[in-house]
Amino acid sequence: ALAEEAFKIGLILPMTGQQATTGRQIEAAAKLYMAQNGDTVAGRKVQLIIKDDTSLPDVTRRLAQELVVNDKVNVLAGFGITPSAMATAPIATQSKTPQVVMAAATSAITEASPYIVRTSFTLPQVSVALADWAPKNGIKTVVTLVSDYGPGIDAEKFFKDRLTFNGGKVTESLRVPLRNPDFAPFLQKVRDAKPDALFVFVPSGAGSAVMKQFLERGMDKAGIKLIATGDVTDDDQLNDMGDGALGVVTSHHYSAAHPSAMNKKFVEAFGKANKGLRPNFMAVGGYDGMRVIYEALKKTGGKGGGDALLAAMKGQIFESPRGPVFIDAQTRDIVQNVYLRKVEKKDGQLYNVEFDVIKDVKDPGKNK
Numbered sequence: 001a002l003a004e005e006a007f008k009i010g011l012i013l014p015m016t017g018q019q020a021t022t023g024r025q026i027e028a029a030a031k032l033y034m035a036q037n038g039d040t041v042a043g044r045k046v047q048l049i050i051k052d053d054t055s056l057p058d059v060t061r062r063l064a065q066e067l068v069v070n071d072k073v074n075v076l077a078g079f080g081i082t083p084s085a086m087a088t089a090p091i092a093t094q095s096k097t098p099q100v101v102m103a104a105a106t107s108a109i110t111e112a113s114p115y116i117v118r119t120s121f122t123l124p125q126v127s128v129a130l131a132d133w134a135p136k137n138g139i140k141t142v143v144t145l146v147s148d149y150g151p152g153i154d155a156e157k158f159f160k161d162r163l164t165f166n167g168g169k170v171t172e173s174l175r176v177p178l179r180n181p182d183f184a185p186f187l188q189k190v191r192d193a194k195p196d197a198l199f200v201f202v203p204s205g206a207g208s209a210v211m212k213q214f215l216e217r218g219m220d221k222a223g224i225k226l227i228a229t230g231d232v233t234d235d236d237q238l239n240d241m242g243d244g245a246l247g248v249v250t251s252h253h254y255s256a257a258h259p260s261a262m263n264k265k266f267v268e269a270f271g272k273a274n275k276g277l278r279p280n281f282m283a284v285g286g287y288d289g290m291r292v293i294y295e296a297l298k299k300t301g302g303k304g305g306g307d308a309l310l311a312a313m314k315g316q317i318f319e320s321p322r323g324p325v326f327i328d329a330q331t332r333d334i335v336q337n338v339y340l341r342k343v344e345k346k347d348g349q350l351y352n353v354e355f356d357v358i359k360d361v362k363d364p365g366k367n368k
């Protein structure tokens, strides 16, 4: 009988390699969600099967195939980087398995399969707010520096288009390789160009290297402001970046310092279960992804067929540790608040402190 069969979630994450912090954060968050909400939903035992794709998309695709064919998972979830999410999309479509993207954030991902639902964010969603803020705060000329793949190209384009619309100017657009990036030659170029600000996107885990080299080169003292998406002042690394990070303004959908009762509880429980680790935006994508899966399973009365689950994921509205969110039934993308934040010291620790909010932001990448 169905009740005796476990409901299986295949969670594919980069647990080793350059994106390992993403895997560690999402695994911890998924386990916390299950510890808090039980491992039985609508009479079905929920089983998490965690696989390490080392963030190589060929490995992701093979693991997804094995999880669907051999393990007969009900849901595929995780996906630390865009190429991994994209490589899995055809498998989700062919097998009618919902694919819950908890991390990857290129706008186009949700268009790669009608079975994809996203609980992370998109780079266009968070970049536009900063391009509205900058020219009102004395920043007219900007050089952009992004990782040279999907999310970086999204960030570059949407930041530039909006800044230009607002009367500012992107004087140069630099792209740095995703694998083993060396920021030094790019930063030297920026130093010579001397824009009012440098806008940066790099994926989670790479931010502290950018910050370190930015400061070592004395770029802040040369009058160049660092502005970025919150991927750079990542809560996973921020507290180790040093006081040089103070004052850096970023835009993003989640800060561990988000002042809601729900988030305070989340940060505390996450730290308690993980030796004091601070949750970052990846953790929240994983935690909310589990919630979307649990609620969908409840709604199907424990049946857990792919199409029924997918239908039950669409349109969910709930409070996340990041604030109120909504899974848009048309795009299957998350609609959420985007916050402007500044790095400040609170109780001796560095945090992204929110100072403004743009409410209920849809992915602007879908309006084309």
Ligand code: DHB
Residues within 6 Å of the ligand: 022, 080, 081, 082, 083, 103, 104, 105, 106, 150, 151, 202, 203, 204, 205, 231
């Ligand atoms: C992606 C990965 C990240 O670590 C991040 O912070 C944003 C986007 C991605 O590959 O889509």
